[in-house]
Amino acid sequence: MIDPLQASSRLAGAGLEAQSARLRVISENIANAQSTGKTAGSDPYARKTITFRSELDRALGASSVQVKEIGVDQAPFQVEYDPGNPAADERGFVKMPNVNMLVEMADMREANRSYEANLQMMKQARSMITSLIDLLRGA
Structure with missing residues (x-):
């Protein structure tokens, strides 16, 4: 069986990988x-x-997170009038990506905070292990 400190490090590591991919x-x-x-x-x-x-880590006896898939957003493309653009159709309209910068910035902020929380959890586990080693040395 894995000790709680090692388990928390593995779970935090899975969270770090998932948010990094995001x-x-x-x-x-x-x-x-x-x-x-x-x-x-x-x-x-x-x-x-x-x-x-969510995937069950049998060694830990806890649920962990993994990337399921990277897909493509099916939202329609925006259309702008720009007759000088090489991608313009015969009427002068250009299809623009379906990327909303406000949504992306909000998602980035949320992913960054989640990444930082997992990193802090990893640091705390490492600090607890170091403290335990120091206590054992003194005994």
Whole structure:
């Protein structure tokens, strides 16, 4: 059986990995928020989404988090009038990515806070292990 300090470190590590993946997806969305198609009338960048799943870690006897899948947002593309754009159709309209910067920034902030919480949990477990070692040395 795994001790509670090791278990908390493993669970925090799983949370760190999940939120790190979420931050990568958000970063890609932000980087491509203005990426139109290459040719006239073609589709632009489609926003990516990430979903998680709870998975039982039998060694810990606790639920952990993992990335289930990275998908594509099915929301419609926005259309802007920009006849000079190489991606403009015959009427001068360009399909723009379905990325909403306010949503991405809110998601990034939430993912960052969750990442920091998991990191703090990892630091606390490490500190408790160090304290335990110091106590054992003194005994």
